[in-house]
Amino acid sequence: MSKSKLSIDEQVALLMQGTEYGDEQLKKAMTDELRERLVEAEKEGRRLRVYCGYDPTSTDLHLGHTITMRKLRQFQDLGHEVTFLIGSYTALVGDPSDKNKARPILTEEQVLENAQTYAEQAFRVLDREKTIVRYNGEWLSELSLLDLIRLGQNFTVQQFLARENFAQRLASEEPIYLHETFYALMQGYDAVAMRTDVQVGGTDQLFNIIVAGRKLQSALGQRPLVGVITGILPGTDGVQRMSKSTGNIIPINSGADDMYGKVMSVPDSAMGKFARLTTRWTPGEINDFESEVAGERLHPRDAKMKLAREITSIFYGEEAARDAEAAFKRVFQKGDVPEEMAEYKLRDGQSVLDVLSDSGIVSSRGEGRRMVEQNAVSLNGERLADMHAPFPGPGVLRVGRRKFLRVVE
DSSP states (O other), rough: OOGGGHHHHHHHHTTTTTTSSSOOHHHHHHHHHHHHHHHHHHHHHHOOOEEOOOOOOOOBBBBBGHHHHHHHHHHHHHTEEEEEEETTTTHHHHHOOOOOOOOOOOOOHHHHHHHHHHHHTTTTSGGGEEEEEETTHHHTOOOOOEEEEEHHTTOOHHHHTTTTTHHHHEEEEEEEHHHHHHHHHHHHHHHHHHTTTTTEEEEGGGGGIIIHHHHHHHHHHHOOOOEEEOOOOOOSSSSSSSOTTTTTBBBBSSSSHHHHHHHTTTTGGHHHHHHHHHHHOOOHHHHHHHHHTTTSSSHHHHHHOOOOOHHHHHHHHHHHHHHHHHIIIIHHHHHHOSSOOOOOEOOOOOOOHHHHHHTTTTSHHHHHHHHHHHHHHEETTTEEOOTTOOOOOEEEEETTEEEEEEEEE
16 A cells, blocks of 8 residues: 555554654644644645754764654655755754753854755655755744743743753753753744644654744644654664764765665664664554564564665665675675775784774774774684784785775785
8 A cells, every 4th residue: 555545544653653752641642633633634635744853963964863854754755745944043052952061052154064965865865856945044043132032931941940951960060051941942933933733853852842842833823733753763782872972873875785784783672663763664564574573483684684675775775775685695694705895005014903993994993902802803714813913914804794804015
């Protein structure tokens, strides 16, 4: 069945798949309101206005950044109007959500430069032809000081201090800057300016969407939006949130082979969450997937390969995903080495650790030491146990299971 012909209940199940609210009553309320909006839109022959905002605070996106984009794509596939909102003004303040200290403030030039990269990467998930791209500086730059005061009258200081991250900073005597409280007002006003029906965001945006957005819309005579709050994707460790600072990320611009291999490194226990948050599968298909694994009708390795193929094909296409799978099988199941790999020219007097560090096959000398100590470094299949020994000579250097380098003289 095509997504455009799904029943209302099937649409609700799809759109609420992977959502988390931390409160069952709130989830039920948002589910009921979403169903009501979908029924009304169908009767009136109109599209829901859906958006998610992105503050371009960096240029490199990883799979965790794309979870809300996947949800926007589901709305697009169901025929609704989707806006990819770039926080050209909110990024200047910095979102305090889920942060234990204030974000550094970016310049307008940095924000706009990052925004161009963000948008291009977003179209790996979103339908370019069906996506409206807007910048919130369009309306936030028009607000006067008096406007900001009137928006602030709808909130109390206690509401902000009750937020978990602010409460923690207060308890640990970390500063909370006044400008950080403006962020929720600004994001709430985004919803007002676009007369939003549905806003998508991660669980770290719960306050900004459910409290600020809905409250400001009500105060300014609009119908409160429906908040679709997505879960947070764990990293390749399967536990901690995917984060560049943790090093557990799956980049979306590093190639099909890298993406496929990194998904295959995710623990079995996290497969269900990855299936719900990152794939194009319907709720029924995900239930079947999890049931087959739980009932031992599908081996966890084969299940993960199916998952890796699906995720990789979203970003690189079916053919590249199949090639990545073939390369993975060749290297990791049959013990072969890749047909292509980077080369490094050996210099006189270099030790094993020197080559590991200077070639970039490890991120630091510290990581190089750890890999040698873990017996994870070999040359032409022979383990290199002494990091300080002279490097033996040319050949294929392997670090861990997935990193290869051709060393030449």
